[in-house]
Amino acid sequence: MAYHIFASSPRLDTAGQIGDGTIDEQQAGDHREPAQVKGLNHVIAIASGGSYHVALTKDRTAWLWGSSCIASMTRSDFLFNENYCNPYYKLPEETNAYLPGEIKRSDIVAIAASPNHISVVKDDGTVNRWGYWDNAHMGEDMLPYATKDVIAVSEFYDEYTGGLLTLRTGGFVGHNNQPASKQMHGFIKVSAAPLTFNYDLALQQDGSVWIDDTKGVFIALKGLNSIVDLEARAINAGLALDDKGTVWTWGTAKYWYNYQGEASPEPTGIIKPAAVAKSFFVQLNDAYVPLNSEPVIINGTTFVPLRDVFEAVGAKVTYASGKITILKGGTKLELEVYRHRARINGTDKQMPAAPRYYQNKAVVPLRFATEALGANVSWNSAKDTIVIRMESNVNG
Structure with a gap:
């Protein structure tokens, strides 16, 4: 080239x-x-x-x-x-x-x-x-x-x-x-x-x-x-x-x-x-999501802070001793830090990248977790922005 x-x-x-x-x-x-x-x-x-x-x-x-x-x-x-x-x-x-x-x-x-x-x-x-x-x-x-x-x-x-x-x-x-x-x-x-x-x-x-x-x-x-x-x-x-x-x-x-x-x-x-974490943004439908810490790309996978994004889409998030539960509507997503196996409504599914700790905080793979909740994820390179599209951002 x-x-x-x-x-x-x-x-x-x-x-x-x-x-x-x-x-x-x-x-x-x-x-x-x-x-x-x-x-x-x-x-x-x-x-x-x-x-x-x-x-x-x-x-x-x-x-x-x-x-x-x-x-x-x-x-x-x-x-x-x-x-x-x-x-x-x-x-x-x-x-x-x-x-x-x-x-x-x-x-x-x-x-x-x-x-x-x-x-x-x-x-x-x-x-x-x-x-x-x-x-x-x-x-x-x-x-x-x-x-x-x-x-x-x-x-x-x-x-x-x-x-x-x-x-x-x-x-x-x-x-x-x-x-x-x-x-x-x-x-x-x-x-x-x-x-x-x-x-x-x-x-x-x-x-x-x-x-x-x-x-x-x-x-x-x-x-x-x-x-x-x-x-x-x-x-x-x-x-x-x-x-x-x-x-x-x-x-x-x-x-x-x-x-x-x-x-x-x-x-x-x-x-x-x-x-090296590159600064970029997360947008839910037409609004930017405020984050307490920035997303990070590790080995090609984008990880985001545990609560910020998922509570913005209307999900309820709980965390205890490395075990994560995300509830939205009729979907229950269960994750565990450093484990590649996720459970969606009781069915096990393999994840390409596992949740992990980064700078002493739990972060989760953005695309897998949000798509499991029914969202579509895309990348706007012109604005360095991750775009999440979801029909509703409230529990239902």
Whole structure:
């Protein structure tokens, strides 16, 4: 699947990151609304270094816009000049960097970026890399270490050389200056945390997430299953996306915080990933239902607070020691926390997802419970609203 690219900038657009050919050094916030980047189609991957962005297209070409410093190193329409990297020296040609331009490599299959470095992986398994070294040396990295059989990379940023986390044929993982670990294989994606060599994440083909213990040994992170994408955000912190569209997060370190790399990795046993709850609303017929706590999506199922929704539809709700009874008209629905078996008017029925506790409150699967009471449930994506339709919202 290929996409168009949209960009926004809540801060100053000082390097042309928006991709519309302009910069705005004075008025922060003018580009909060996403706008389509000009001249890019059939995009299959993106990466950002903050002051610049890069996109990989379906025809295996990579396009960069933003920082004239990085653009002059990488793009075929520039000749490299160190003055492009001097904020006090302006060259008229640097405005060309404010629109996407093609990186001077072909047959690219993967891209990675950090504030000071950019890497591209070619289909022959080799890597090209450009950027700053020691805050003084700049240009293309000669990559004295072996870069063969590479299928993907992740940049980890520091103020000096930075580095690469590599994924090689067969699913082996290693750093740029080390051979890939032979202790495990079968990984399909890697992500390195910025500002540290001590926190790498890797995604196994079975959907499990693994953490590098800094010795080349990967340990499984418990509580995550069916994961399709991940990102190491900082030391002891990360994000993961599962195949139901649920985002999981753990850790509290701030992204790009300069000194977070000094922390020690936590034992995997004490890391507790939690689902990110998206804010949305519940509407009964034409009226919104006030909720004491927001609905939450867990593994693709929407759960709602026990009483708010069902009392709004005219049902009577009782709860005792994990057992839930919901009465409406001639329907009696009996549920139990963490049990997949429901009873409707004395008849057992299996539920795809069981009631559970969330943030110390009992929540129940919205669709199953409301449809058991005779309602129809739909989703209004434009308004982020769950719509419940019921002929009567009073007992009867």
